[in-house]
Amino acid sequence: MKIISLVIIGIFISCGTLFSQNSKELHILIIGAHPDDAEQSCGTAALYIAAGHKVKLVSVTNGDAGHQVMGGGELMRRRSEEARKSGAILGAEYLLLDNHDGELLPSLENRRKIIRLIRDFRSDIVITHRSNDYHPDHRATSQLVLDAAYMVTVPNICPESPILKKNPVFLFDTDNFLKPTPFEPDVVVGIDETIEKKIDMYDCHVSQFYEWLPWNDGIIDQVPKGKADRREWMAKGRRAAAEEIANKYRGKLISLYGTEKGSKIKYAEAFEDSKYGTRLNKENIRVFFPFIPK
Ligand SMILES: [Zn+2]
Secondary structure, eight states, X not given: XXXXXXXXXXXXXXXXXXXXXXXXXXXXXXXESXXXXXXXXXXXXXXXXXXXXXXXXXXXXXXXXXXXXXOHHHHHHHHHHHHHHHHHHXXXXXXXXXXXXXXXXXXXXXXXXXXHHHHHTTOSEEEEOOSSOSOHHHHHHHHHHHHHHHHTTOTTSSTTSXXXXXXXXXXXXXXXXXXXXXXXXXXXXXXXXXXXXXXXXXXXXXXXXXXXXXXXXXXXXXXXXXXXXXHXXXXXXXXXXXXXXXXXXXXXXXXXXXXXXXXXXXXXXXXXXOSSSSOOOTTTHHHHSTTSOO
């Protein structure tokens, strides 16, 4: 009887160990400068959510400047509502910090806010911009996140917020800037099954994708009038960008997914390890990206 009990206890213990190793709930914090920046990683974010993990989206500015006819509080409220809708499609909270758009500084006050955010969400992975980027708010956001990367483990910094015992993995999302160094992905994720959800999220940002950005690019007259037509017009560029990433980093996709699956992936997102937190490596990559097959 005792032996049977011990065997049963042993089975429970080993199942418990196996369960906790394979099913740890990951917390992914995506920190962009503007409402609509975090979406760039949301094909991957949707895969995390589908697998039962938690995602939170953050815009470090409130988006109150980027528009040709609106501004201030009115625009901030509109951007906030667009972000809320976008987050709801994903199934995640979308938080806007109250910093003016276009004027973000990597101040100590903002660094403290980012440290608390990363800690309070118990983040395992933090995704942000690289620091060589055309937009000053993107550069400041990147610096704020990287400046927080070690401090999240230091108890006497923001002592009211409990530290993270394990430093998160800090990743950069994709860009095409070449100086001083080009983007070099450490992980490429196939997003064929989630790209339309990602496009639905972008579609929530009406003030950006159908007003401000086309006006700023001098193509406002090209935006279709109907909702379905304008979504498709915007979606073409988004699908092309994700297809370009899959093709550009095809070798990486094949090394992660195997030849058969890696060759067939049409749309992808890519991430580079900043090397400022827990390092991504061959041993842990499938722990942090559990939807990549073994
Ligand atoms: Zn931006």
